[in-house]
Amino acid sequence: MECISSQWIKNVVRLTLSTFYLKTNSMRTKTITSIAVFSLLGQLAFSQASDKTFTLRPPSVALGAGVLYFNGDIGKGVGVTPYSTVRGGFNLSVEERPLPYLGVSLMGMYGHLSASERSLDTVNNLNFQSTVVSGDLLVSFHLDGSVLKPDADVAPFIYTGISFLSFSPYADLKDATGNPYYYWTDGSVRNQPETSENILTAKTVNRDYTYETALDSGKYAKHTFSLPIGIGVKLRITEKCFMNIQSCYYFTFSPNIDNYKITGKNNKYIYSFVSLEYNFGRSSEDPRDVKYRSVDFSALIKDTVSTSKSRTVAVQDNTPPLSDSAIAAQHAKDTVSEDRSGSFNANPTLTTLAQQDKANNAKAGAHNLPDKFKAADKNGDGVITSQEITQSIDEFFDGTSTMSIADINSLIDYFFDQ
Numbered sequence: 001m002e003c004i005s006s007q008w009i010k011n012v013v014r015l016t017l018s019t020f021y022l023k024t025n026s027m028r029t030k031t032i033t034s035i036a037v038f039s040l041l042g043q044l045a046f047s048q049a050s051d052k053t054f055t056l057r058p059p060s061v062a063l064g065a066g067v068l069y070f071n072g073d074i075g076k077g078v079g080v081t082p083y084s085t086v087r088g089g090f091n092l093s094v095e096e097r098p099l100p101y102l103g104v105s106l107m108g109m110y111g112h113l114s115a116s117e118r119s120l121d122t123v124n125n126l127n128f129q130s131t132v133v134s135g136d137l138l139v140s141f142h143l144d145g146s147v148l149k150p151d152a153d154v155a156p157f158i159y160t161g162i163s164f165l166s167f168s169p170y171a172d173l174k175d176a177t178g179n180p181y182y183y184w185t186d187g188s189v190r191n192q193p194e195t196s197e198n199i200l201t202a203k204t205v206n207r208d209y210t211y212e213t214a215l216d217s218g219k220y221a222k223h224t225f226s227l228p229i230g231i232g233v234k235l236r237i238t239e240k241c242f243m244n245i246q247s248c249y250y251f252t253f254s255p256n257i258d259n260y261k262i263t264g265k266n267n268k269y270i271y272s273f274v275s276l277e278y279n280f281g282r283s284s285e286d287p288r289d290v291k292y293r294s295v296d297f298s299a300l301i302k303d304t305v306s307t308s309k310s311r312t313v314a315v316q317d318n319t320p321p322l323s324d325s326a327i328a329a330q331h332a333k334d335t336v337s338e339d340r341s342g343s344f345n346a347n348p349t350l351t352t353l354a355q356q357d358k359a360n361n362a363k364a365g366a367h368n369l370p371d372k373f374k375a376a377d378k379n380g381d382g383v384i385t386s387q388e389i390t391q392s393i394d395e396f397f398d399g400t401s402t403m404s405i406a407d408i409n410s411l412i413d414y415f416f417d418q
Contacts, residue, residue: 057281059096062244065089066273068111073255073262074126075115084116087129091273093136097281100145103157107136113167113257113269114211118187125183128258129211130169134250136228137161144234153236163226163250169259170211181207215259224254240279247272369418375402376411384415 068089075085089111095103109132116127144155174180175191182202184194192202216222230248237243248271257267369382376384376392389412395401396408403411 057096059094059281060242060277060279062091062093062095062275062277064091064093064244064246064273064275066091066246066271068113068132069270069272070113070115070258070267071269072115072258072267073260073265074128074258075117084127085114087112087114089132089271089273091271091275093275095140095277097142097145100150101142103138103140103142103159105136105138105140105159107138109134109136109271111271115258118183120185120187126171126258126260127207127211128169128171128215128260130167130257132165132167132257134163134165134226136163138228138230142234151236155234155236156232157234158231159248160227160229163228164223165226165250165252165257166223167257168222169215169257171213171215171259172207172209172211173213175205176208176210181205220254220256222256224252224257226250226252234277242277242279244275244277246275370414372407373411373414384411384418386415389415 066089068087070085070087089109091107091109093105093107095105097103111132112129113132114127114129117124119125138159138161140157140159142155142157144150144152144157148155172181179191182190182193184190184202188204189207190198190202191205192198194202228248228250230246232244232246235243235245250269250271252267252269255261255264255266257269369377369384373384376388378388378391389408392401392403392408392411396403396405
């Protein structure tokens with residue numbers, strides 16, 4: 001098991017957020033607000049993790065597919081259809097959950113961004129399609145393990161991070177025979193320019209949506225960084241298999257993804273997708289049983305069973321020895337203790353304690369809780385439950401309990417006797 005200090009990860013996140021600030025100081029106010037909100041959530045997550053160690057376990061892997069929607073200078077005219085702005089994409093991600101509510105993931109995506117527009121003039125009839133490949137480093141905050149139970153069937157989450165995007169824009173400017181498209185003022189597309197001589201001979205054609213012409217002016221880099229901000233929901237299918245429904249908005253730092261720098265504003269796009277996730281590190285066991293797997297309960301719990309009536313009883317020097325009747329009574333008590341603790345010693349797990357809970361609840365109110373065990377009675381109902389025992393053991397190992405091992409031994413004995 002490899003561990004990473006929380007301070008190291010804090011420094012990485014702070015450096016990332018500083019980079020975002022330097023690159024986005026010219027973005028609109030709502031973008032800056034979004035960054036601030038997610039930065040605050042990230043700081044909240046790390047503040048909860050202060051003084052804790054991040055434990056690395058086998059990660060989860062997710063494979064998904066979805067659609068990309070482009071938001072830029074192209075696609076604002078008339079006659080714009082969903083087909084002109086929506087394209088498909090695929091993604092593969094690997095996520096590590098160093099804390100129950102905190103995830104760090106890498107995601108790769110391959111897809112296309114595209115947009116087209118039509119106009120009654122002969123100039124603003126632009127189109128493009130770009131093959132895009134991106135790599136994301138993301139930090140996510142999960143409600144399961146924080147607000148919701150760790151095994152919640154439906155668990156929302158939010159995430160942000162930094163992304164690197166490579167693009168290569170092409171345009172559909174010619175038909176299948178290599179002839180250019182000519183846009184006329186009547187809204188038609190023809191195979192000849194709009195002149196009085198061509199009115200009778202020009203034929204109406206349709207675009208073939210084959211993007212054959214590279215839009216490479218050489219005046220800009222065909223890669224950029226972007227800021228992803230996303231939301232999703234995780235749906236449990238099995239103990240280790242999940243379905244994720246996500247949507248992420250990418251604020252890029254380039255206005256050239258569509259090749260046209262008309263307004264000068266940076267391009268943006270949305271990637272919405274569904275993925276199937278398999279968690280290699282998730283255990284189907286009760287997490288509390290896993291936590292105490294290495295604890296030797298049989299050594300922690302002193303078994304007071306006597307196997308012979310002739311056992312010797314340790315007494316103080318000034319205490320007279322017990323009579324035969326007292327020894328017999330003690331032996332009878334020990335025999336009951338042996339019957340009581342046999343199933344627990346054979347299977348010292350929380351499942352055994354939970355079974356005893358049912359018997360204890362049936363006898364609730366039929367006994368008085370000794371004063372020395374009242375601190376362990378968290379809900380004040382006069383009955384010690386298995387959950388209260390595990391909480392007392394937690395406090396003992398955390399160093400926040402005033403109980404000794406002997407006290408815990410007695411508490412567990414009392415749990416079975418009550």
